[in-house]
Amino acid sequence: MKLLDFRSDTVTLPSEAMRKAMAEAELGDDVYGDDPTVNRLQDLAAEMTGKEAGLFVPSGTMGNLAALLAHCQRGDEVIVGDQAHTYIFEAGGMAALGGIHPRVVKNLSDGRLDLEEVRAAVRPDDAHFPVTRLLTLENTHNRCGGAILSPSYMKAAGDLAHELGLQLHLDGARIFNASVALGVDVKVLTGPADSVMFCLSKGLAAPVGSVLCGSKDFILRAHRARKQLGGGMRQAGVLAAAGILALTQMVERLDDDHRQARQLAKGLSEVAGIQVESLEPPTNMVYFQLMEGSADAFRERCKKAGLLVGVAGGSRFRMVTHYGIEGNDVKRAIDAIRDALSA
Ligand SMILES: Cc1ncc(COP(=O)(O)O)c(C=O)c1O
Structure with missing residues (x-):
């Protein structure tokens, strides 16, 4: 996969x-x-x-x-x-x-x-x-x-x-x-x-x-x-x-990244255990805070679920939408985070 x-x-x-x-x-x-x-x-x-x-x-x-x-x-x-x-x-x-x-x-x-x-x-x-x-x-x-x-x-x-x-x-x-x-x-x-x-x-x-x-x-x-x-x-x-x-x-297609970032932020806002910083990300970045538990362990569980997330220091994480993100990738990412949090 x-x-x-x-x-x-x-x-x-x-x-x-x-x-x-x-x-x-x-x-x-x-x-x-x-x-x-x-x-x-x-x-x-x-x-x-x-x-x-x-x-x-x-x-x-x-x-x-x-x-x-x-x-x-x-x-x-x-x-x-x-x-x-x-x-x-x-x-x-x-x-x-x-x-x-x-x-x-x-x-x-x-x-x-x-x-x-x-x-x-x-x-x-x-x-x-x-x-x-x-x-x-x-x-x-x-x-x-x-x-x-x-x-x-x-x-x-x-x-x-x-x-x-x-x-x-x-x-x-x-x-x-x-x-x-x-x-x-x-x-x-x-x-x-x-x-x-x-x-x-x-x-x-x-x-x-x-x-x-x-x-x-x-x-x-x-x-x-x-x-x-x-x-x-x-x-x-x-x-x-x-x-x-x-x-x-490739300039105009950046709009797709922004649309996917909004979709991602909305989906993540419904996941218990994390707090999304902005429900309406202005461009292609979604930051969130892990509310409890080890940041390293969370990142490893995401990786096991097939998802790489960016580490932004402490319990802060970043996800960026881009040219390689397509189809139902955003939905799969949200599911992977939900799985990682319930593991
Ligand atoms: C705002 C900003 N400026 C500069 C850079 C540096 O670019 P590069 O990684 O090509 O050195 C980055 C890289 O992520 C960035 O986010």
Whole structure:
């Protein structure tokens, strides 16, 4: 029986069309800028996000770090949410590799940062302090339940950043989930940001890669940072070919993931022993709390019942709907959790 893998949308496998495009991709050495497929992907990504240029990177983590390195000097400070992926899950790369100091502001439960707190976190011009250089936001917000930052919030955050002399970087790993859920052009969400990173390898189902977009000058600096990080790839068009299809064929289908997430949340809300955080998940993530018992034992029982769930710390769990979830998979997952709880 098929293993139901709800740990993340990163587990998606490429479509048949992607595999074919990868096999047939026109290639060159991208370190020389000679890979036509990579160049096409970068141009397409820039056009879709409304930026001047794009840079293909192997991962979202590298895209965020290259962005931070391109925006900041050593000793500069970045304002970042306490629940941000960049702060929690990227191995401290900004500090370890960039000498960049994170200035942490608490995330509200809907993924926003309180903009008055952001204003207050900016350092005065004084030699005792690091220089505040950058504000980072995450949209959709992973640990905040796949929350969407609205166009008006994005605009207010961009206006504030620029008023304060900061740049705004958007970790838009799942920005297309936000634009599809809201029914708005993604540019409405990326417009206020000076740079945006989004992932091809999550709900968009490409096997590898993310794209960082911004102004031409910014991308020149990010390109150097990517090189420093060892992210210059050669015939990367085999990967970019799948990325192009991710952007041209897989965006609209994110709606299915959101519909399945709502179905999952509703079903799980009727299961005794767990508490679903949101009955109306905004995008493709459903978080719940195990009310009692060992989290490890629960996860193992789910696994025995053929279901993989994501662990989000303590008794908190995450299930993500994605391209590989279809048919009655959601119903089977709910049954597996019920079985695991009654075992
Ligand atoms: C919000 C967010 N940003 C960045 C990343 C990093 O992406 P990658 O796993 O490709 O490094 C992730 C990965 O899950 C993410 O959820």
